[in-house]
Amino acid sequence: MAFLSNFPKAALQIQLKSAGARCFNASTTTQSSKSKKTLAKPNVRNVVLVEGVRTPFLMSGTDYKDLMPHNLATKTLSGLIKRTGVDKDVIDYVVYGTVIQEVKTSNIAREAMLSAGFKDTTPAHTVTQACISSNQAITTAIGLIAAGQCEAVVAGGVEFMSDVPIRHSRKMRKIMLDSSKAKTTGKKLQLLWKAMSPAVWTPELPAVAEFSTSETMGHSADRLCTAFGITRLAQDEFAMRSHKFAADAIQAGLLTDVLPYKVPKVAEYITKDNGVRPSSLEQMSKLKPAFIKPFGTITAANASFLTDGASACLLMSEEKALSLGLKPKAYLRDFVYVSQDPKDQLLLGPAYATPKVLDKAGLSLADIDVFEYHEAFAGQILANLTALESDEFAKKFLGKSAK
């Protein structure tokens, strides 16, 4: 599970959306002349990205483990304000995306912005759509601005896998709820008697599996790799490449969006993602499959880690940004959401979304300098690229004559 971090770095401002966890970056560079001068739409306001920040992303159960999720979100909100120098009162709205909710802060956007000292008259809401939740927050913000509802919106994402809501069983919950109504000793004893069964005491873990198919994402991803013939070696190579790029970027100081985080009682500031682990193919090949045993291809080395982290970005209407003297980092032009069969194509979003958003913008693959996909598994990216490369797939599933 990972979060929003894909602020467009490409020359062209397109946000690609897919329903999948994002972690690995697939970047392809093409060199050719652009076919279109502008992507601005008539009668639609220009929406711009002013700035984006995030906490370091840590493997869950490490240094962040004693925090609460909104602590991380609060840090990004105040960090964003400090970095841009924008007055908090300028912010009209805050939207956050999250997947596994901390029940105490179910509208985490609101709790985080109050903690961050935003004015209490600024509304906030939280969205969820599996791995794409943070992007849903951004596009929600785009919608609010484009519709003229707001001028400046903060959108972000937060996930905290170090602590997840583990519940009492439904039976126990029922006993607990009934106990407040049980007035007589007899009724209370009855409830006590019911609580004697071990089944009552078995806790419920939050579902990591899809509700509709009862399948976990890793399992589905492994089957997807098989379906597209993605080998273990190819996955390991691709994962190695991603880790190397990340490590190089950290080394070169390119990740300017990362804010240092102070965890109470931890001596050093947290300044870096701790899940970037460049390794050798040989070492990677030693790992056993994590989901489909013993012949599966996805391992801990070619998948993303369970993560704690948060992010925030500031979106504005172009006029507002310019009037405040801010220099937009990007113009946000278009987006597309897709959904497919939750069983066999759960993680195949990019293969559908890429041609669709390009068609919508009237662009071709050649117009794009850099694609950036954020997904949880190396094999998943490779499966999607294989699908995009295939005329067969384009014909069968995209209704196109060729790729």
Place this chain on the structure above:
Amino acid sequence: MAGRFVGVFRQISTVNRSLARVSGDHGLKNFFSTTARMDFGKYLTYTVKDGIAVAKFDEKDAKVNLLVKFDEKDAKVNTLNRGTMAEFQEVYKEITNNPNVKGMVVISGKADCFIAGADINMISDCKNVQEATALSRNGQDMFNNLENMKIPVVAAINGSCLGGGLETALACHYRIAVNSKKTSMGVPEVMLGLLPGAGGTQRLLKLLPFQTAMPMMLTGKAYNAKSGKKIGLVDHVVEPIGVGIKSANENTMEELEREAILTAKGLADGTIKKPVRSKKGLNKYIDMFASSRLGNIFWEKGVKDAVMKQTKGKYPAPLRIIEVAKTGAQQGPRAGYEAEAKAFGELAMTPESKALVGLFNGQTALKKNKFGKPEREVKTLGMLGAGLMGAGIAQVSIDKGIDVILKDVTTQGLSRGEDQIIKGLDTKVQRKKITSFEKDQVLTHLEPTINYEHFSKCDIIVEAVFEDLKLKHKVVREVEQKIPEHCIFASNTSALPITSIAEASIRPDKFIGMHYFSPVDKMQLLEIITTDKTSQDTAASAVSVGLKQGKVVIVVKDGPGFYTTRILAPTLSEAVRALQEGVSPSKLDSLTRGFGWPVGVATLADEVGIDVAAHVAEDLGKAFGERFGGGNINVLRDMVTAGFLGRKSGKGVYLYQSKSKKRPENTEAKAILDRYKLDPKPGNTDEDVQYRLASRFINEAVMCLQEGILANPMEGDIGAVFGLGFPPFLGGPFRYIDLHGAKQLVDRMKKYHDWYGVAFEPCQLLLDHAKDPSKKFHTR
């Protein structure tokens, strides 16, 4: 007819359809290569990949025989026939002689079918015990060879793996199965009156605990990949792969093959060990005892008593299975295999087996719509009445993706009906047949309503309102105003003539009868009734709906009581006469059950409803006159007046208490019977009572064929067994006459005729068969 039947025949009804098929001509023996893939022959391909031999069952363009050629789908399965077996022997020889082969994989080229079983016709074609025994020995030898191979042999299973298919897999050293709904592993031979004759009885008991293996053989219970892994039948489960550039099936089969090859290699070089499954705990001790002479109690009390209780000893196959398994367990494999082959040979020649095979073939043949494809597919069904029947019909329809508008007069009735449907689906969820998510999706096909608002969308209407001609006429007139031109109107009635109901219709060509049996989600039969005016396309549509609902569909001509009700009526009438003669209801039940009926006839009357029985007796009595007489109709009338309507009213022939399973006889009903007491005929034995009931049933069935109500004897057999519970081991009324002779029946009827008169007059067709024993209703 609201008959509720449980028991043995239900097992029959679940015999896997794909079990049977067809021998092609037995050509074989091509040239073999050990290096490259090449077509090995008609039934198998053989390749060596990476030192692992892959034998792939993939029957090509199999010639189909008369019985099952109707359905092309049936040709898409692999069977063990002489051709397959011969080619497999060749592959075996080839592999054993090739030192480069380090392991072997047995797999199918078809995604939905590993091997569906032995070719039933190959068994039916055996002329005598010796031939059938030899067949079994052949299979045993082949699989023993396979099992004794020095290299590891891995079975890679996807789809049906039944009977001889599972025996093939059992002879392999390691079993991999795909976790798909199509994967089904079991030995259903018992349902055909046979036993797993190629080592199945011996290997299953060796592999699995006594407590799992015996029920598997005795009931034909099949397992999927996951539950198979749990019990120890499967060593490794492969998850199905979805669509990629290639189709889901291709991907899944490729992955299965890849994992099987990796497993075979791993087993060969020792990097993979076969999971050792020691039988643990109680199972260990049960198995230990069962295989010693001290353990007879498990065989006698544990399984045999249960079988006897359920079958009354009418089915030889389960008893022989116990005997053969016990021989193997106590006296070792040599004696076990010998006993298996012998018992297989003998069972194959029993009339019980022939009867059961006949039913199976009939059931398979009826999967085909003889009226062809309807002009338009039925997408929306309007169900009138949300009672037991209506809700049941709605359930089996939405289950298969047909949209159903369920209409009742009151919201209370509607809510009760919807609850029944939800409960039925919940049971399926509990049994893991569907997931709760799938249940929700199924339920979206249901639209409960108390008005006709969306009836303009309906392609077919099925009415299940109260059995009253005036009411039905009113409903027909009302509904025909609301439905589109092409919509079919089907009446679910058990006795009212369709022609009379159709009189109210403005488009009689679209009018048809669909007689379901209760409980609809359990009873397999659907009796479709056509009138002289019913069009071919209407019939085609109704049959296709029935098939979609998973029913075994027979199509009969309209007439009083159609087929099933008509043959049941004289039987019930005779039962009332027996009661009047002082046979107690429980005695009558035990006599009829002793004859092989799954439900005693007195119990049946209560289940059907005494009021319904009275209604039917009266109507059919009027139509057929004295011939349908027997018991005094006033017995039923008085019972109805007294409120003894059967199970539904808590009182009938028996008394029903809501929480107790005990059903004492209803003494008040006894008092009514005493008022109409008859003296039994001198010399009337228990057997006479049994045959008085059966002969009237059978004679009426034959008469239905004679009069053209029935199109053929096969549908008559299927209707009697699947709708009314006629003893399956007798194969239906027509099969019974073929196997046991018409003359003995006619002779008995003559005796009863002397006692009771015209009710026992054999019909002409039955007399013809009695006169000429070479005349048969069935050709095979």
